Amino acid sequence: MPTLANYLIASGLLFAAGLGVVMLRRSIIVIFMGLELMLNAANLSLVAFSRYGLVSGHQNYNAQILVFFIISVAAAEVAVGLAIIVSLYRARQTTHVEDLDTLKF
């Protein structure tokens, strides 16, 4: 049987992959995918804690409800974020972050 540490390390590696996407990639849409990857890593550790921290013999369902809420908030966030990317593309004709330097000092 896998231990809790196995799941937590898998979740941490997935988070690192998402962080790597955000830090290293230059396309705004791929950066957004990296954000999704990081949210899912957090979900995995929540579900692992729910399975390993039993409450009177059952899984801790509060954690799973939190995952449910995170997924629904993430869905709303993706819809709004992609709409922002589309209107950004209309205004600037680019999705490359290095071309968007208006706020740069």
Place this chain on the structure above:
Amino acid sequence: MLLAAFWFFATLMLLFGLSVVLLRNPVSCAMSLVMSFICLAALYVTLDATFIGVIQVLVYAGAVMVLFLFIIMLLDLREEKSRRLNFGATLGGVLVVAAFLSIMTQVILSNPAFAIPTPTLAGPQISDVKMIGMTLFHSFWLPFEVIGVLLLSATVGVVVLSRRTLR
């Protein structure tokens, strides 16, 4: 059996997650992200969270990634042009990720509280969906309603944002 499933799906999930970093074409990034999410759903099933696994496939691998692919198609994104890599930024990114990984593994491996094996679930199992529904509508009915309002406002916001002219 469970251990083999864990290693198989965790390895596959991390490989697809890594290919999101490495592949240049946004469509291949999105497809490997879909595969990564499906493997993650399988990991949820190995953790006896079948409802969350199903939601993961439906919402993430289904709806969210279709939205991503649709936007990639709409913007007609080509392969990222290989520009000169900003050396400092790349080095900084790799350093931050490496520091995060080393600290995380050290914390998880040094604490014996995380080395516990899977506890066995007690007694006759009530179905996962039933328990989630009971918890959701007993203890979390107010956040559930707020999520409804949030989804509505997100929908309205998307419609406003994607109008041709913003006033």
